[in-house]
Amino acid sequence: MRQAGRYLPEYQKLRQTHTLEQLFRCPEKIAEVTLQPLKRFPLDAAILFADILHILLPLGCDVTFPQTGGPQVSAPERLQEKDVVNTLDFVKSGIQLLKEELSVPLIGFCGGPFTVAHYLFEKKPEKMLHQDPKGFRQILEMITDASLAYLKMQIDAGVHAIQIFDSWAGTLPRAELEEFVLPTLKKLTGALNVPTLIFSRGSAFYVQEFLSVGADGISFDAGRPLAEIRKEVPKQIAVQGNLPPEFLYSPPDVIRKKTREHLASMQGDPGFIMNLGHGMLPDIPVENVQTFIETVTSSPSVA
Numbered sequence: 404m405r406q407a408g409r410y411l412p413e414y415q416k417l418r419q420t421h422t423l424e425q426l427f428r429c430p431e432k433i434a435e436v437t438l439q440p441l442k443r444f445p446l447d448a449a450i451l452f453a454d455i456l457h458i459l460l461p462l463g464c465d466v467t468f469p470q471t472g473g474p475q476v477s478a479p480e481r482l483q484e485k486d487v488v489n490t491l492d493f494v495k496s497g498i499q500l501l502k503e504e505l506s507v508p509l510i511g512f513c514g515g516p517f518t519v520a521h522y523l524f525e526k527k528p529e530k531m532l533h534q535d536p537k538g539f540r541q542i543l544e545m546i547t548d549a550s551l552a553y554l555k556m557q558i559d560a561g562v563h564a565i566q567i568f569d570s571w572a573g574t575l576p577r578a579e580l581e582e583f584v585l586p587t588l589k590k591l592t593g594a595l596n597v598p599t600l601i602f603s604r605g606s607a608f609y610v611q612e613f614l615s616v617g618a619d620g621i622s623f624d625a626g627r628p629l630a631e632i633r634k635e636v637p638k639q640i641a642v643q644g645n646l647p648p649e650f651l652y653s654p655p656d657v658i659r660k661k662t663r664e665h666l667a668s669m670q671g672d673p674g675f676i677m678n679l680g681h682g683m684l685p686d687i688p689v690e691n692v693q694t695f696i697e698t699v700t701s702s703p704s705v706a
């Protein structure tokens with residue numbers, strides 16, 4: 404997550420001459436930005452350069468990414484249902500270009516429907532959830548169905564795995580998580596024929612709930628040690644994570660030490676995917692990311 408993005412000088416250079424929308428909507432730029440981190444680091448997979456909020460375009464919304472303050476969504480009075488594949492054709496073309504160049508697997512993705520609703524409802528989806536549960540559920544269903552068409556398009560175009568980013572789901576109380584969110588995630592994972600991973604903030608404290616979604620792997624946040632979480636997750640389900648992104652502000656020797664400790668704590672687990680517990684922060688020094696990755700790839704426990 405944020406494997407590409409502002410911590411990379413080559414990305415910042417591109418951003419001096421292009422808006423984020425220009426990068427997101429141009430297949431050649433999608434391919435170029437996706438490849439940037441792979442040209443620098445020996446990563447095991449690429450993650451498509453796109454955004455979870457794109458799914459709101461075929462639902463009739465406009466999405467912008469201002470310099471500050473986070474993404475802005477302007478929605479019509481009623482969501483529409485336009486042709487997902489046609490509206491998001493630029494993503495498909497970007498994947499097709501990437502397939503020609505990549506020698507590692509490509510991870511496609513979408514947002515969890517609740518997290519997309521979080522931005523649709525100006526970061527207060529809980530208000531509508533309680534005021535009009537039926538209407539809220541209908542909107543989640545529309546986002547889920549559009550997301551499914553979007554993911555199938557990505558898989559047809561050639562992505563090897565799908566990660567669902569339901570970043571805000573784990574901030575809900577358990578009753579609302581179970582009633583409104585988990586059914587949408589089950590619908591998505593149950594309909595896909597490639598490996599699926601699910602990410603949510605707060606997942607470290609909702610292990611059983613996220614297990615019930617039926618994904619092939621779970622990406623955990625830094626809330627609890629991954630080795631402790633692992634004991635609650637069946638061996639055939641992969642676990643990803645979960646160092647706090649902020650640890651990459653530490654001096655190099657501390658980065659090396661904490662990375663080695665994390666690896667050692669998971670040693671021998673073939674279902675462990677080394678990662679951060681959330682996205683890379685824009686002002687993390689790129690040398691620190693390099694130190695982190697070098698420590699991982701040079702570790703004797705890594706095949």
Ligand code: CP3
Nearest residue numbers: 404405406407408450451452453454455473474568570682
């Ligand atoms: O490299 C990758 O990880 C793939 C691309 C990717 C982006 N966004 C590109 C992007 C992925 C996987 C996402 C997911 C995403 N987008 C999430 C879920 C993960 C999470 O962070 O919890 C969310 C909530 C969004 C919505 C969104 N888009 C936010 C909150 C922001 C940041 C706004 C800010 O000012 O920091 C964006 C913009 C965005 N999406 C950037 C990137 C690389 C920042 C780019 C820039 O400003 O140039």
